[in-house]
Amino acid sequence: NAGVTQTPKFQVLKTGQSMTLQCAQDMNHEYMSWYRQDPGMGLRLIHYSVGAGITDQGEVPNGYNVSRSTTEDFPLRLLSAAPSQTSVYFCASRGISGTAYEQYFGPGTRLTVT
Amino acid sequence: RKEVEQDPGPFNVPEGATVAFNCTYSNSASQSFFWYRQDCRKEPKLLMSVYSSGNEDGRFTAQLNRASQYISLLIRDSKLSDSATYLCVVLTDSWGKLQFGAGTQVVVTP
Numbered sequence: 001n002a003g004v005t006q007t008p009k010f011q012v013l014k015t016g017q018s019m020t021l022q023c024a025q026d027m028n029h030e031y032m033s034w035y036r037q038d039p040g041m042g043l044r045l046i047h048y049s050v051g052a053g054i055t056d057q058g059e060v061p062n063g064y065n066v067s068r069s070t071t072e073d074f075p076l077r078l079l080s081a082a083p084s085q086t087s088v089y090f091c092a093s094r095g096i097s098g099t100a101y102e103q104y105f106g107p108g109t110r111l112t113v114t
Numbered sequence: 115r116k117e118v119e120q121d122p123g124p125f126n127v128p129e130g131a132t133v134a135f136n137c138t139y140s141n142s143a144s145q146s147f148f149w150y151r152q153d154c155r156k157e158p159k160l161l162m163s164v165y166s167s168g169n170e171d172g173r174f175t176a177q178l179n180r181a182s183q184y185i186s187l188l189i190r191d192s193k194l195s196d197s198a199t200y201l202c203v204v205l206t207d208s209w210g211k212l213q214f215g216a217g218t219q220v221v222v223t224p
Contacts, residue, residue: 033211041216042201042214042215042216042217043158043201043214045211048211058211088155090157090158094212101146101148101163101205102148102160102163103148103160103203103212104160105157105158105159106157107156107157108155108156108157110155
């Protein structure tokens, strides 16, 4: 099992550019989510999905879109990058029953917007 | 009031000593609890899950107090490699979002 994988690991964007952060998991987890973490701050939920075709907003969704066409993949799209979106982005997945609630994180994407 | 609260620390601990810290949660319906560790600029990694009153894994012990709505983490015989930020995470229901605390920083010194 590769677990949760994210690409790219590092990215530099100019203000106004768009891009997609990729996330994939091979654990057949129903629940996937995206977080951002800024220096000195905790994890903040951007968007999440409880299964293919089902997505919902977290606490900081503005400027981001998601889709879930398969169980494995959950890409995060930045529509028009802004310097305030400079952050580390983590994708995570977990199950929704029994001990499968344990959440696993990808290695993160470090994004800088200039 | 935040749903999950932690003392940010840092807790400065001599190598070999014991350190303990708490996490309080506001939702009495919370079912499952987790401790994660996060090293600087790395992803959080699951340290321990707590589904009943507590759990123990080697030098790490987690205790859940449902009446007072807190969960604690105790680290015995601290190692330099235990230096990290420890995140408390609470799950309210199987479909619910995980609620993260902001983390407690532990620094183990020689």
